[in-house]
Amino acid sequence: MGSELTTNGAALRLFFTEDIYLIKGEEGYSTEEALGSVVQEDSAGFIGAEEESLSLAAEENTQIPQVTNPATVTASPVVPAIPTIPQPISIPVLAAAAEKPAALSFTFLGKNKKKILILVNDATHEVSDEAGRELLRKIVKSINLTASDFALLNYANYPKASFTELQQYFSSGLIFAFGVSAADLKLATQPENKIVMEGDVRLIFSAELRKLEQDPAGKKALWGSLKQLGL
Structure with missing residues (x-):
């Protein structure tokens, strides 16, 4: 049986109703070869993306100090220290001296x-x-x-x-x-x-x-x- 591969443009139009564009330099590739190339490219792109993703994940797991933007931090109000008020010294109250009794008044x-x-x-x-x-x-x-x-x-x-x-x-x-x-x-x-x-x-x-x-x-x-x- 002869080869089923054809490059006849008229024949290809019977199976492909959409426009087909041939890439320069790839004119002699079969459909499988063309599809395989695409799969390989996709696989390579996916694998590369996955490896890149894993690499980024590994980097994220690395403990790197997070720098906080000072402008976004709400400063806590500074409460001035309340001075300690010393306890009043207890001063003993001296008892008032006994009042001198009023002198008697006499009639004489x-x-x-x-x-x-x-x-x-x-x-x-x-x-x-x-x-x-x-x-x-x-x-x-x-x-x-x-x-x-x-x-x-x-x-x-x-x-x-x-x-x-x-x-x-x-x-x-x-x-x-x-x-x-x-x-x-x-x-x-x-x-x-x-x-x-x-x-x-x-x-x-x-x-x-x-x-x-x-x-x-x-x-x-x-x-x-x-x-x-x-x-």
Whole structure:
């Protein structure tokens, strides 16, 4: 049988209705050879593309630091450090000094020019009964005192007044206490009708005027002490 290969253009038009273009230099190739060439080219192109793809994939697997475009990064707001506020130092509060009690105010007879205080103790009378007042007049006259020289205070009206409080008010240099004991004035116990000292203050403690008037021995002892005063 003869070869089925034909190059007759008219014959080829019977099988191929589309235009066929012959590539210069390939005029003597068979259809199989022409198709094989195309397949080889496609295979070579595909294989090359695949190898290139694998190569790119291998390159992508390589850990390469990613450079971030600074323009696309949203900067986190910088929060200034809050300074640590030191704890306040606890300062102990000093207790306020006890307020000094207000000085007592006294109502008395006389002008106290010589800073001599005479205390009597009678809850019934302003000074004493008639006998007691007479005895007091004799005592004051015996040491040459007048009403302007001394202050006469009825202690019955101020039963809690201490020696210190009396001194704060009268500033006495000499105190006669008739019917007022040393204990009443918050002082140590003292004998009667004797001159005793409390600091630079002279004191004479004696019985209440009415009782003293009826006690000759007491009056005698008191008289001896009055002479020692040098008034």
